[in-house]
Amino acid sequence: MIPSSLEKQLTAALESREARQIRRSLPPSADTALVDFSSNDYLSLSKSSDLRTRFLEKLGSTKQILGSGGSRLLVNGSAHVDLEDRLRIFFSRTDTAPQSGSSPFSILTLDALLFNSGFDANVGFFACVPQPGDLIIHDEYIHASVHDGMRISRARSIPFKHNSVKDLEKILLCLKNERPELVDGNGSVFIAVESLYSMDGTISPLEDIIQLAESAFPSSNAYVSVDEAHCTGIYGPNGRGLVSLLGLQDRVFARLHTFGKALAGTGAVLLVPPLVKQYLINYARTLIYTTSLSYANVISVNCSFDILESGRAEEFSRHVLALCKYLTAALTDRLRHSLTPIMPEILSLPEHLQPSASSCSPQLPVPIIPLMTSYPRSLAARLRTFGLNARPITWPTVPKGKERVRICLHAENSFEEVDLLIQYSMQWATEMAFESSRGVLAKL
């Protein structure tokens, strides 16, 4: 049979990716025998017997556990409402004294709205909340879901350089010249950032960004939204995130916490002022036109928050962050003192994790450490042969020339496993450096 034009187009696109070595494929099904340096299960809660027992008990004693019956606008299960109430209270608590600053838009009162995923929450929010004529200024590394929301949005979007407060300032200054009415509070500027960027393990300079937004737009019409997907459960009192850790909760317009990473669940909650919640219920298509989280799912999320509230998660995250400091320091030392010089393109840590990092405030330890290498597939394959699972990350997920093997650290990882990771990575790098000196290194 002659292939249809659609078949030809799809095949050509895939073959082109193949030729450029960027064709994606699903990894082999999870091999639990491998050491996990790959998943987002930072607190290893998916393997916690405590969480499992709690969840099974609650499932056994709850009448309604299957499905949810439809969209929230059709069937508004009391379990969903109760979870939103619980999360509103949990994330409103201010163990960390809120910092002073202007509080636009009655941010002081907070409401919570569940979405089926962080992806849905970002698409829903950015597609409908910014109004025609508004602007969305976003970090260039912002998550794909925000891009999808912005594509649908009626507002114009402008990227700023990753984590660069200077670049953001430049853009805001230009905007004020171009659109003087914004300075008087006519129209809105949204600033979209993540607290921790998952491909790079970089932390957003949140305080500086918020300060800048407030001073550039004294009419309080610059709204900062923070995606806490990778900080939920890790930072802040009881794992409430980086915004809470820094006491910025009253100065952030929208906060996203996802359940699929450190909380071993599925779904997400958007924390927004009550008016915005009502607007989303009316206009966010990713909320309106989809079946809501199943009851079993809501129970699982509640159990994860039981663990956070018990304080146990703080123990787990302390261990994860200790591993992170250890890995960074030990690998830096091994690279520096290697008898065979290792070029940065073979193996290096990113600039922000180098001891000479120029940032005036040392970065918090993070559970994501990118091992920068031009040969990520080769390094990941080598680690796998030794039973360590870490994923190669290539373009288009990261810019060309910024390929890496991304290491995610977990509560269940041990210092000995991190030692093995360093040992096998260095062995591989030394062999690659030797090949390179013989001029036989082909791009793998």
Ligand SMILES: Cc1ncc(COP(=O)(O)O)c(C=O)c1O
């Ligand atoms: C920063 C960020 N935001 C949002 C999401 C989407 O969250 P979810 O996995 O719940 O859809 C992800 C997940 O990849 C993420 O990394």
